[in-house]
Amino acid sequence: MLWYKAWLETRSRFLTCLATLTLFSGIFVHHAQALVRPEWKSDFNRLLFVNQQFLVIMWVLAVVLLGMGGIVREKAVGTSSLTLALPASRVRLLGVRVATGILQAAMLATVPWIAVFFVSTFARKPILVNQVLSYVLLLIGGGLVYFALAVLVSSLVAGEYTAPAIAFGVVLLGAIVFDSWLRQFNVWRLVTGDFSIDRGTYLLSAHPPWTGILASLSVAVLLLLASAIVVQRRDF
Amino acid sequence: MFFKLIPTTGQPLYLQLMQQIRHAAETGALRDGDQLPGIRTLAEKLVVSPNTIAKAYSELEHEGLLELRQGSGAFVCVKRRTRFLADQVHMARRRIRDLIERLRDDGLLDQEIRRAFEAELLYPPEIVTKR
Amino acid sequence: MTNEPVILTRALAKSYGNLAAARDLNLSVARNRITAFLGRNGAGKSTTIKMLLGMTRPTAGSGTVLGKQITNTTESCELRRRVAYVAEDKPLYGYMTVEQTIRFASSFYTDWRRDVEQKLVCDFELPLHRKVKMLSKGMRTKLALLLAFARRPDLLILDEPSEGLDPVGIEYLLQVLVALSAEGVSVFFSSHQIGEVERVADHVCILDKGCLLMDTSLDQLRQFYRRVDLVFSAPPPEREFRISGVQRIETSGRQMCVFASENAEAVVERAHDLNAVSVEVAPVGLRDIFLETVRET
Numbered sequence: 001m002l003w004y005k006a007w008l009e010t011r012s013r014f015l016t017c018l019a020t021l022t023l024f025s026g027i028f029v030h031h032a033q034a035l036v037r038p039e040w041k042s043d044f045n046r047l048l049f050v051n052q053q054f055l056v057i058m059w060v061l062a063v064v065l066l067g068m069g070g071i072v073r074e075k076a077v078g079t080s081s082l083t084l085a086l087p088a089s090r091v092r093l094l095g096v097r098v099a100t101g102i103l104q105a106a107m108l109a110t111v112p113w114i115a116v117f118f119v120s121t122f123a124r125k126p127i128l129v130n131q132v133l134s135y136v137l138l139l140i141g142g143g144l145v146y147f148a149l150a151v152l153v154s155s156l157v158a159g160e161y162t163a164p165a166i167a168f169g170v171v172l173l174g175a176i177v178f179d180s181w182l183r184q185f186n187v188w189r190l191v192t193g194d195f196s197i198d199r200g201t202y203l204l205s206a207h208p209p210w211t212g213i214l215a216s217l218s219v220a221v222l223l224l225l226a227s228a229i230v231v232q233r234r235d236f
Numbered sequence: 237m238f239f240k241l242i243p244t245t246g247q248p249l250y251l252q253l254m255q256q257i258r259h260a261a262e263t264g265a266l267r268d269g270d271q272l273p274g275i276r277t278l279a280e281k282l283v284v285s286p287n288t289i290a291k292a293y294s295e296l297e298h299e300g301l302l303e304l305r306q307g308s309g310a311f312v313c314v315k316r317r318t319r320f321l322a323d324q325v326h327m328a329r330r331r332i333r334d335l336i337e338r339l340r341d342d343g344l345l346d347q348e349i350r351r352a353f354e355a356e357l358l359y360p361p362e363i364v365t366k367r
Numbered sequence: 368m369t370n371e372p373v374i375l376t377r378a379l380a381k382s383y384g385n386l387a388a389a390r391d392l393n394l395s396v397a398r399n400r401i402t403a404f405l406g407r408n409g410a411g412k413s414t415t416i417k418m419l420l421g422m423t424r425p426t427a428g429s430g431t432v433l434g435k436q437i438t439n440t441t442e443s444c445e446l447r448r449r450v451a452y453v454a455e456d457k458p459l460y461g462y463m464t465v466e467q468t469i470r471f472a473s474s475f476y477t478d479w480r481r482d483v484e485q486k487l488v489c490d491f492e493l494p495l496h497r498k499v500k501m502l503s504k505g506m507r508t509k510l511a512l513l514l515a516f517a518r519r520p521d522l523l524i525l526d527e528p529s530e531g532l533d534p535v536g537i538e539y540l541l542q543v544l545v546a547l548s549a550e551g552v553s554v555f556f557s558s559h560q561i562g563e564v565e566r567v568a569d570h571v572c573i574l575d576k577g578c579l580l581m582d583t584s585l586d587q588l589r590q591f592y593r594r595v596d597l598v599f600s601a602p603p604p605e606r607e608f609r610i611s612g613v614q615r616i617e618t619s620g621r622q623m624c625v626f627a628s629e630n631a632e633a634v635v636e637r638a639h640d641l642n643a644v645s646v647e648v649a650p651v652g653l654r655d656i657f658l659e660t661v662r663e664t
Contacts, residue, residue: 001470001471001474001475004471005460005463005471008460008462008463008467009462078456078458079458079459079460080422080458081417081422081452081454081456081458082454082458082459082460084420084421084422085420085422085447085450085452085454086447086475087444087445087447087448087475087476088444088475089440089441089444090440232440233424235422235423235424236417236422236423243565243566243585243589243652243653244565244650244652244653245589245650246589246590246593246649246650247589247590247650248585248586248589248590249585249586249589250586275549276545276546276549276550279545279546279548279549280542280545280546280549283538283541283542283545283566283567284545284566284567285400285401285545285548285567285568285569286545286548286549287399287400287401287548287569288569351647354649355646355647355648355649358593358631358648358649358650
């Protein structure tokens, strides 16, 4: 019943974020006609692009929050003696937590865009399905690295509030540093679609940036492996 | 059956239990054929380790006072030897009564008499014979 | 069913920097017994238990629990299937209800006994639908203990189980320990309640500053550990009484007090040879034995 425990632990965080992201996206797209500026040529597509910008901020915040927890945090809270006494290996405990988080992250990317799709369809401004799919792919494929980063931080840092603070700090710092000196490696820009957007039509390119996505996912996998090693070696 | 095991006297608990069961057999509180509680039941009642009860029962079975039947429990069998012991104890008590009377006449308080008995009893038999 | 010890360590040690929490521990806890683990706060009891359960990695040495290596991750996971453990702080997940907690815990073990669980929920009067964080401390202690007692493991490890319980609760706890022991569960518990330990334990291990100072059966202590109070007409030299078994000698004027873990007869003989005016032998309770054993020399 480790999945049940992981669900109970993340349930309120997840549902709150899901509601927030979905409502935001839906309302934003629905009421954003007023935001459309006359000089925008491809107004509605640009709106969707802007939506993704906001969504990325909220989504990254959400998955960092979801990446918090684990047995290191349990040590700070005092329940690690219970969890570690269970006949379940630490890797399995981490694995269940990570898998739950990834599923939740995927839902947090998909559901808001589904809402956008329906809102715009009913507003008689249909959008291409492959655009929606591309935005979702960018979020999940490119963005899971943030989740993995949060998992690693939560495996290293024990405090209930220190861990998320440090995780957010690293994300922010990373965004600034990468944007200043290593712009082409900036995951943030990958996820928001900055690298794949056509500035004329404001449509995402038909060919998703697979190299970038694969690179990002590889880094995510490395970060998760590092978390597993850290957790395995730690004394409780 | 009422037993009282005191952890702080210098005597292992299983020996105390054995003595109390023997005493009960001597005074007739336990008669031939009576059943003693099972190991687990008695352990829970007295709140002592079941190993204590098991050891006491096992030793008494060796001595012939108890018969342990698989599944049914421990049964008392008072043999002639036990009755003989009961008589010995009876005589010993009379001698002790006389001794205590004399010690009281000498001016000793009951507390002092008790302590003297306890102190002497803690000498293992080997030392006593050497003296 | 073998006769091997349920817990066996060889030169087990753990240091945190300069601080040695456990030193060269050779612990051997036999099956089907109730073994008590005594020690002052900070003596290393909890650290030792954590090493046995794979929560902390030893700095040196090795150990087995139920025949499985504690330093091997797979074997450690296997042994935890057959071990029930309640930590000192009685940890529980605050966000789960009582019922969820029980369902969660029971899902991991094949030795779970639903009949005992239901009886305990009833006896402890636990409110099934209340969240753990809303429970009183006493209720939380009872629930934490229930998670261990509603099973029939091979080994039960308890760290200060009676903490947080009132006298009635403590009595109930001891009865449960005794009942489990009668069913073949080996019990290993640490406690500061020496009175309780004296009543139910078969064997006692005393730990101080990470070292195992004593490892004997309680019957042995009751039968042989003695305090000999002597009075002489002139104070004799202490060295006369430094014989095997003697733990401590205290002299005050013409009085001398000798603590002997065994061989008290030899002390008595020596006293008589030296013309002692008064010789009194008395048993020593476990509390005094413990204080004697851990006192600074």
